Amino acid sequence: AQKVTQAQTEISVVEKEDVTLDCVYETRDTTYYLFWYKQPPSGELVFLIRRNSFDEQNEISGRYSWNFQKSTSSFNFTITASQVVDSAVYFCALSEANYGGSQGNLIFGKGTKLSVKP
Amino acid sequence: DTAVSQTPKYLVTQMGNDKSIKCEQNLGHDTMYWYKQDSKKFLKIMFSYNNKELIINETVPNRFSPKSPDKAHLNLHINSLELGDSAVYFCASSPTPGQRLSNTEAFFGQGTRLTVV
Numbered sequence: 327a328q329k330v331t332q333a334q335t336e337i338s339v340v341e342k343e344d345v346t347l348d349c350v351y352e353t354r355d356t357t358y359y360l361f362w363y364k365q366p367p368s369g370e371l372v373f374l375i376r377r378n379s380f381d382e383q384n385e386i387s388g389r390y391s392w393n394f395q396k397s398t399s400s401f402n403f404t405i406t407a408s409q410v411v412d413s414a415v416y417f418c419a420l421s422e423a424n425y426g427g428s429q430g431n432l433i434f435g436k437g438t439k440l441s442v443k444p
Numbered sequence: 445d446t447a448v449s450q451t452p453k454y455l456v457t458q459m460g461n462d463k464s465i466k467c468e469q470n471l472g473h474d475t476m477y478w479y480k481q482d483s484k485k486f487l488k489i490m491f492s493y494n495n496k497e498l499i500i501n502e503t504v505p506n507r508f509s510p511k512s513p514d515k516a517h518l519n520l521h522i523n524s525l526e527l528g529d530s531a532v533y534f535c536a537s538s539p540t541p542g543q544r545l546s547n548t549e550a551f552f553g554q555g556t557r558l559t560v561v
Contacts, residue, residue: 361549365485371534371552415485430477430538430550431500434487 328353330420332435339408340443347403347438349418355379357423360394360401361432366414374416376429377401408442415439447471450535450553457525458561465520465556467535475499476518477550478510479534487534493518494540525560532557 329352339345351360362374375385377394385392389406405412419432448469457463469476478490492500496512507523522529538550 363552369532369557370554371536373549373551376549417487429548430475430536431489431492432479432487432550433489437485437487439485 328355328420328422328433330418330433330435332416332418332438334438335436336439336441338441338443341410342407343442344404344406345408345440345442347405347416347418347440349401349403349435351399351401351418351420353399353420353422355422359421359423359429361419361421361429362392362401362403363417363419363434364414365417365437371417374403405440408440410442410444413440413442447551448535448537448553450533450556452556453554454557454559456559456561459525459527461525462521462523463525463558464522465533465535465558467518467520467553469516469535469537469551471537471551472539473537473551474515474540475538476512476515477536477538478518478520479536479552481532481534481555483531491518491520522558525558527560530558530560 331350358379360377364372382394391404393402415437417437418435421429421432451466475494477492479487480490481487490504491510493512495515509521512518532555534555535553536550539548
């Protein structure tokens with residue numbers, strides 16, 4: 327069965343610290359997609375990144391970076407030099423190619439609430 | 445120009461009432477979804493529609509009925525509302541694999557906070 331685990335419920339850091347949000351997933355499919363979404367205090371869900379199961383290349387986008395490792399079924403997210411505006415709930419999600427066919431059929435983790443203090 | 449829009453943003457109603465939440469997307473996507481986010485922030489898919497056809501129906505009480513008049517709209521009707529239905533409901537849309545669009549991820553609406561009293 328498919329499952330996404332975000333073991334860290336809440337993390338609190340001081341501005342400029344680096345922080346890593348963990349995500350571990352379970353799936354039987356060989357073709358799947360992994361996502362990170364951000365939910366700021368205003369409540370909307372903002373797409374951050376997608377990775378497909380055949381692409382283990384890590385990605386960096388500004389202060390954000392993602393580490394995808396199939397061997398450990400993990401897709402971790404690091405924020406470098408965190409800022410107050412990074413305070414939000416971050417969700418990791420999984421979409422399987424055989425579950426409805428579209429990438430919006432998402433299984434979400436329970437989220438990690440990140441608080442960045444000035 | 446909002447990509448996925450839901451109305452209303454807030455909805456307060458009494459137990460036993462019937463209510464609807466509307467959703468529209470202007471992205472040309474073939475697939476639309478409803479998600480429920482409970483008080484602990486847990487997000488779970490409820491329904492998935494592809495070209496007006498129901499694809500996924502997770503374990504949702506039959507008091508919830510999605511209706512898709514066309515592929516740009518997916519409305520959620522809830523009958524006989526209960527206290528436990530209080531949550532934030534998100535509409536989303538995404539392309540299907542056959543659609544040749546550059547972005548294949550799901551776009552979410554701003555959410556509708558439903559409070560049943």
